[in-house]
Amino acid sequence: MIVVHWLAASPNRWKKFVANRVAEIQQTTTPGTWGHVARIENPADAISRGMSAALLIDFDIWWQGPAWLNQPKRFWPNIVRTSDCIFDADQLEEKPATSLPIVHEALSIFKLKSSLTDLVNIILKDRRSRQNGLLTTVELEMALQNLVRVSQQESFPNDIGSIKSSGQVKPTSKLKSLSPILVDGILRVRGRLHNAPIPYSQKQPMILDSKHPLTLLIVRHYHVKFLHAGPQLLMAAVRSKFWPTRLRNLARTITHRCLNCFRCFRSK
Ligand SMILES: [Zn+2]
Numbered sequence: 368m369i370v371v372h373w374l375a376a377s378p379n380r381w382k383k384f385v386a387n388r389v390a391e392i393q394q395t396t397t398p399g400t401w402g403h404v405a406r407i408e409n410p411a412d413a414i415s416r417g418m419s420a421a422l423l424i425d426f427d428i429w430w431q432g433p434a435w436l437n438q439p440k441r442f443w444p445n446i447v448r449t450s451d452c453i454f455d456a457d458q459l460e461e462k463p464a465t466s467l468p469i470v471h472e473a474l475s476i477f478k479l480k481s482s483l484t485d486l487v488n489i490i491l492k493d494r495r496s497r498q499n500g501l502l503t504t505v506e507l508e509m510a511l512q513n514l515v516r517v518s519q520q521e522s523f524p525n526d527i528g529s530i531k532s533s534g535q536v537k538p539t540s541k542l543k544s545l546s547p548i549l550v551d552g553i554l555r556v557r558g559r560l561h562n563a564p565i566p567y568s569q570k571q572p573m574i575l576d577s578k579h580p581l582t583l584l585i586v587r588h589y590h591v592k593f594l595h596a597g598p599q600l601l602m603a604a605v606r607s608k609f610w611p612t613r614l615r616n617l618a619r620t621i622t623h624r625c626l627n628c629f630r631c632f633r634s635k
Contacts, residue, residue: 371403402443408433415504483588486581487511512553514581515573515609519554522576527554545610547574556610572610577617585609586621595628 374393378386392401410429423429435443487510520527526536530549536542546557548571555571575582589604590596596604598618611617622628 371401374401404433405444481584483584486514486584512551512573515575516552518575518579518581519573522579523554523574530554541612542574545574569607572606572608575609575611577611577613582609582611582617583621586611586614586617587625590618590621590625595625596622598622 373381373385373389376389378390378393380386381389408428410432413423413426413429418426418429427434431437487507491506491510523542526540526542526547527549529536529540530547536547542554547554548557549555550571554574556574557571575585586601586605590601593600593604598615601618601622602614605611605614605618
């Protein structure tokens with residue numbers, strides 16, 4: 368609902384992150400045509416919450432949209448154009464995540480932290496203390512994306528520069544075969560699977576350098592999350608979201624060097 372209010376006002380009112388997107392939407396569409404779909408009827412909600420294929424087959428909203436969409440417009444829910452004042456100003460303006468400047472100021476935290484969870488927690492600490500202590504999935508995802516963005520700037524500054532200036536990397540780039548693109552400042556593999564029924568993150572995974580400390584933390588995180596997965600499963604799990612260079616070697620190294628795995632195999 369907040370987004371409907373963003374679209375109804377001048378982009379100048381909002382912080383840059385929101386303002387840029389609102390301006391683009393207002394330029395390419397008519398703001399008055401935007402409506403609101405309650406969360407319970409929103410097909411996209413199934414994606415953000417996650418749903419198994421078995422449940423998705425019978426999830427009518429996903430296949431057909433909300434039931435009222437097939438009805439004449441007069442039966443559609445009314446949008447109550449409530450006064451902005453009922454919303455918290457922080458929510459409406461969506462102040463940029465405080466994590467970004469912190470990450471920029473202290474790149475060395477990549478090396479100081481021994482786990483991905485610690486790293487994400489430390490950059491979100493300020494935000495957590497400011498609010499009610501609860502973090503949303505979106506906040507965690509944004510924190511992670513900020514970390515990836517910074518790690519890419521460290522690992523691939525020339526490739527990012529080339530894409531910004533010419534739309535593609537140089538023929539000699541080691542990323543050339545991935546046909547990388549920049550989306551919101553993040554290097555992603557250009558998806559070959561545009562129409563495949565898989566999440567966006569799998570179609571266009573975020574590119575990482577296997578030598579960067581963040582990549583090590585991410586792959587180690589997935590190794591533990593997937594119950595000390597072996598190299599094959601670990602690679603598949605990581606690639607659901609990321610595309611580290613030379614992942615095979617890294618997955619093997621992390622599995623072989625894991626103390627828990629070592630103890631477990633030795634005791635057999
Ligand atoms: Zn292990």
